[in-house]
Amino acid sequence: MARAWTTYDWIKLLGTILLLILLFFCISRPGSAAIAPTLTTPAPGTLQGPTVDLSGTGTPGGFIQLLLNGNKVGVPVRIGSDGRWALPGFNFGAPGNYTLTLQPVNARGTSLGPGTDLSFTVPAPAGNLQISEPASGAQVPAGTFQLRGVGTPGEELEVFEDNTSLGRVTVNPDGTWTLAVPPPMAGEHTYEVRGASATTSIQVTVAAAARTAADCTKDFTLSFSNGQTVARPFRFGGEGAGQGYTVTVKRGERIVGSRDVPLDATCGWSYRSDPGPGPITYEVRPIGAPPSDPPLQTINLTVR
Structure with missing residues (x-):
């Protein structure tokens, strides 16, 4: 014969039902969505x-x-x-x-x-001309390297290596500037940056290049841009492929000089010039290319 339910039994049943309802809501309740920061x-x-x-x-x-x-x-x-x-x-x-x-x-x-x-x-502080890389006293590997710094946005700077101009660069809107230094000779060098109202400089030691010739396949680069006004003497160059490059110098349409510049062990090349003041043109072709071939690049400079 079945036992009659007591009050205690009904309380247990009610408690079990409430617990199941609570578990159902806890399991089915979606988590709070994260708010994007x-x-x-x-x-x-x-x-x-x-x-x-x-x-x-x-x-x-x-x-x-x-x-x-x-x-x-x-x-x-x-x-x-x-x-x-x-x-x-x-x-x-x-x-x-x-x-x-x-x-x-x-x-x-x-x-x-x-x-x-x-x-x-x-932004760079106005008038705060600095060379930030490399640090003064640093040793840099042989070959082309980057000079980086800060200055007044829009200001035009001229960079010198041991009083030889490496060309001009304009400070970017964010106050930074960069200039690719064509392969320098091994040893100690002073790099100076001159602005309209400030000058700064560093000393750097350039390591010697390996004696073995490299199989050069780099893209052609030239550190000078067309249309610059530069001090004399000046030096330009870059990197490239093959044996090297022939630099032809012209005053107007008249050829006043030509020189082969072989690539070094870093696949870099460098050309130093000390012409008289006034307009001058440089044409760069691969070594062995006929003078009638279009140049890889032409730069027209004004020497002061």
Whole structure:
């Protein structure tokens, strides 16, 4: 004979039903969607200086990892319960272009989804002419190398190697400039950059090139651009392929000189000239090419 249900049995049944209902809602309830992190200040673009106060929004109680040009900066930043976050005194670094990424992460720094990329430019201080690379006193490998620095945007600079002009370069809108130095001789050299109101210089030691000849297949390059006004003497060159290049010098349509410049062991070439003042033209062809062949490049200069 079946036992009659007691009050205790009904209480147990009701408790089981309530527990099942609670489990159902816990399992079927969707998780809260993460809010994509945003930056409120500063606005993307050109900054007033390298150090700024960052602030923005995100998932309340969550974390944001900052990355600068793909590299993590510091530890994850905690987002407040109101969905706001702040990081005062953030430093971008030297003048240049940067990508700041706001990456949503958990407390352990594990990514929770795609980040938000923002572009910024740190301008060079006006009148602050510098050579940033290579450092003064450094040793650089044989062959072409890059001189890099900062200056006033739009300013025209002339670069010298031991008082020999390497040509002119214009400072970019972001305050940076770059000049390719054609292969110098081994040893110590002074590189000087002269602007309208400032001058700066460094000393660099260039390593000796290997004695073995290289099988050169590099693209042809020429360090000077057409139309420059340069001081005398000056030096230009670059890299290339084959045996080297023939440089033909012209005053108007009259040929005043020609010289073969073989490639060195780094596949580089360099031509130094000290002509009189006035307009002058240089044509560059592969060694052995007939003078009637179109030149690889022609540069028209004004020598002062």
